[in-house]
Amino acid sequence: MKFFAFTVLALLLLSVESVLVKALELEVTRIDVSVALVVYLALRSSTLEGAFSSFSIGYLLDVFTGRPTGLYPFLAVLVFLLVRGAGQLVDGRSRGGFALFVAAATLGHGLLALFFIWLTSPATAGRMQSLTGLPLQVLLTAGVGVLLLPLLKRIESGERPEPGLLK
Amino acid sequence: MFSFLQRYKEPLVVGALLLVPLITFLSSGHRGRDPNFVDRAVLAVSSPVQGVLTWAIHGLGEAVAGYLALHGAHEEATACRNELAEAHAELNALKEAQAENARLKAMLGYSDGTNEPEILARVVGINPTPHVQSVRINRGEADGVRAGMPVVTREGVVGQVMRSVGGSSDVMLVTDPASRIGGMSQRSRVRATVTGSGDGKQLSLDFVRREDDVKEGDQVVTAGTDGIFPRGLLVGTVKEVQRPMVGMFLGGRVEPVVDIHKVEEVFVVPLIPDVVAPVAREGVK
Numbered sequence: 044m045k046f047f048a049f050t051v052l053a054l055l056l057l058s059v060e061s062v063l064v065k066a067l068e069l070e071v072t073r074i075d076v077s078v079a080l081v082v083y084l085a086l087r088s089s090t091l092e093g094a095f096s097s098f099s100i101g102y103l104l105d106v107f108t109g110r111p112t113g114l115y116p117f118l119a120v121l122v123f124l125l126v127r128g129a130g131q132l133v134d135g136r137s138r139g140g141f142a143l144f145v146a147a148a149t150l151g152h153g154l155l156a157l158f159f160i161w162l163t164s165p166a167t168a169g170r171m172q173s174l175t176g177l178p179l180q181v182l183l184t185a186g187v188g189v190l191l192l193p194l195l196k197r198i199e200s201g202e203r204p205e206p207g208l209l210k
Numbered sequence: 211m212f213s214f215l216q217r218y219k220e221p222l223v224v225g226a227l228l229l230v231p232l233i234t235f236l237s238s239g240h241r242g243r244d245p246n247f248v249d250r251a252v253l254a255v256s257s258p259v260q261g262v263l264t265w266a267i268h269g270l271g272e273a274v275a276g277y278l279a280l281h282g283a284h285e286e287a288t289a290c291r292n293e294l295a296e297a298h299a300e301l302n303a304l305k306e307a308q309a310e311n312a313r314l315k316a317m318l319g320y321s322d323g324t325n326e327p328e329i330l331a332r333v334v335g336i337n338p339t340p341h342v343q344s345v346r347i348n349r350g351e352a353d354g355v356r357a358g359m360p361v362v363t364r365e366g367v368v369g370q371v372m373r374s375v376g377g378s379s380d381v382m383l384v385t386d387p388a389s390r391i392g393g394m395s396q397r398s399r400v401r402a403t404v405t406g407s408g409d410g411k412q413l414s415l416d417f418v419r420r421e422d423d424v425k426e427g428d429q430v431v432t433a434g435t436d437g438i439f440p441r442g443l444l445v446g447t448v449k450e451v452q453r454p455m456v457g458m459f460l461g462g463r464v465e466p467v468v469d470i471h472k473v474e475e476v477f478v479v480p481l482i483p484d485v486v487a488p489v490a491r492e493g494v495k
Binding site: 098115 | 220228238242249252263333335337
């Protein structure tokens with residue numbers, strides 16, 4: 044159920060983001076809402092459920108690029124695993140912790156994307172220009188991630204029966 | 211075997227979710243795949259949402275702009291009437307030139323290659339990743355839009371359709387690093403390849419010989435040699451020319467004539483497969 048809820052939410056958020064980014068006339072900076080969702084899944088869901096949901100979120104992002112290559116589903120699952128590993132060492136469940144995790148994941152996601160594009164595409168020099176928008180992207184995504192946190196918690200709590208409900 | 215799969219189900223599934231897209235990416239590279247039924251379903255759901263949001267934001271902006279524009283509307287209307295009169299005179303002169311051009315073309319047996327009308331489309335969204343610079347428009351296969359078609363505005367070139375499904379299409383912008391346009395200097399007719407720089411603001415001028423006549427301020431137009439863009443569309447203005455001490459080619463920076471991030475409506479030009487054919491055909495004959 045969480046898989047469907049997060050996939051639908053990702054679809055909606057990506058649609059909104061694509062319109063907002065245009066309305067705000069951002070050039071190479073984006074708000075990486077998909078990363079915020081993947082980080083939340085990594086910190087609060089089971090491995091299988093989170094990996095499937097992350098894959099579907101990455102798949103949606105891949106479709107939204109207009110030139111789907113498989114890069115973003117791979118990166119979403121990779122970021123999920125990395126954040127999950129880091130989550131064992133540092134607690135990221137608080138608001139501040141979640142923001143830091145989202146910021147670090149956005150930075151990692153952006154750099155990894157550039158690295159893998161560089162591996163396969165000869166026209167890499169231009170793509171490095173997108174790094175100029177990365178600092179703002181990290182800040183914006185962390186901010187949006189914190190704003191989304193109550194909604195994500197509500198989705199999660201909506202799926203779990205309240206303790207003592209069946210008494 | 212079954213117990214092995216049961217035991218290692220989790221790492222195997224996660225490993226597959228990680229490796230399958232990675233192998234797909236490494237094998238297909240930056241080319242991308244054709245849209246499958248899942249992609250089409252995703253686009254069929256997301257495009258109307260983007261359309262409605264764009265309409266709402268645009269409507270709100272128009273309302274605010276309309277209110278603000280009421281101040282000083284009378285003076286502006288007078289100025290517009292004067293400009294319109296001048297434009298009419300200019301249009302008349304252009305019509306005369308067009309008629310003469312058509313006569314001369316007919317005499318030379320020149321064909322424009324298409325009589326299809328351009329398809330008007332609205333930009334409804336921008337790609338949410340910065341690594342591929344593309345926008346989504348609200349016209350797709352159902353409206354006759356096909357991958358490869360050039361996309362322009364009245365000012366000049368915007369990009370090229372890279373994917374078209376039912377009711378929407380994705381357009382690769384001229385600023386994308388994968389974008390290549392056959393261009394030429396309008397003044398000196400020197401040919402060049404205009405490449406996207408990836409920063410969303412400028413283009414680079416490639417494969418121009420060091421001794422060729424290109425200067426800052428030159429207008430760059432499409433040369434029609436790439437088989438995609440019709441000849442003579444404005445691409446941008448040369449902002450900087452670098453002539454290195456060594457090497458065959460000079461380097462240059464071009465500012466796109468269309469502000470890619472503010473464009474709201476575009477025209478999709480039906481494919482002109484023989485846009486460069488008149489010269490080629492003459493050669494064959």
